[in-house]
């Protein structure tokens with residue numbers, strides 16, 4: 001990596017500002033210790049209670065707690081019976097696991113380009129990509145901004161398709177007054193360390209009760225009854241395997257963290273929204289930058305704040321911008337390297353960069369700024385000052 005020479009025009013932070021540290025309080029720590037002292041440390045009463053609390057929170061009929069969003073997505077694909085010969089339409093602007101799980105089950109991922117404002121899957125292009133083999137749509141609510149679900153639901157109705165939503169970023173998010181988690185057939189949430197609610201690793205699948213009970217079987221070896229109860233005093237040693245299921249169950253240690261995080265979520269979100277407003281106010285009228293959109297019919301969960309660089313107004317590229325931010329002691333990231341650029345997908349499906357031109361073009365100008373509840377006003381001011389300093393020095 002080339003070293004970056006800085007002209008010292010603004011004071012630099014002496015301490016590195018991490019991109020997205022987890023917001024863990026003493027309450028989560030106490031809850032973990034309390035769980036370790038109890039006799040249930042794996043899936044048990046706390047996991048069931050967390051599922052109930054979560055389903056109330058998003059207003060979904062059923063919820064299944066698992067050990068990751070990737071696991072939740074995989075269970076969704078498998079339990080809906082998607083497999084060889086079936087096409088699943090999804091977006092290139094996502095994390096690898098949304099597409100990997102389709103491949104895991106032998107189904108065929110079909111990518112569709114994104115809308116330029118939200119970078120969510122474009123329903124008009126989805127309509128064009130549907131074939132007689134299409135069985136499901138897998139939209140991703142990029143950055144927490146819901147995908148345009150109304151036309152997708154309509155297409156699903158017309159063509160008898162299932163909808164699996166990747167809501168890893170979208171807690172809590174609303175689309176036309178409906179909460180994400182209650183819209184498609186199955187919705188997968190992530191509680192990974194960087195997400196809006198964390199259990200270190202974890203995830204949740206929401207949906208109709210019958211689909212969730214079917215998914216539950218797949219989450220624990222394909223056992224046909226409440227297998228976690230088999231070590232209880234009323235439990236039985238007997239079980240039957242009714243599907244070649246996975247081992248994706250959540251532990252009570254994770255659920256204990258999740259229950260506290262869920263209680264703290266509104267307060268943590270309030271801080272996120274305040275930081276977003278400060279960034280928007282600071283960058284809104286700078287012609288070298290494009291701030292993220294929030295359409296009028298949604299409420300974004302604001303998992304990420306993705307700034308777009310107007311590269312024709314700058315003499316440096318995005319990668320150099322990131323290096324300059326690092327030199328200012330500020331951590332940033334890129335969401336995402338589009339799926340079709342990754343070697344496995346490029347080589348297996350023969351996808352070329354220009355096959356999804358919007359995702360490809362926008363990728364080169366994306367930079368995710370720090371956005372988490374632990375940011376102080378001073379931290380935000382440092383990020384703003386760094387961005388402004390870099391833009392000023394490299395304008396053309």
Ligand SMILES: *Cc1c(COP(=O)(O)O)cnc(C)c1O
Nearest residue numbers: 068069070095097168190191192
């Ligand atoms: C984080 C993330 C996932 C994976 O979540 P895990 O809980 O780490 O499995 C899936 N999709 C998107 C869009 C993500 O950002």
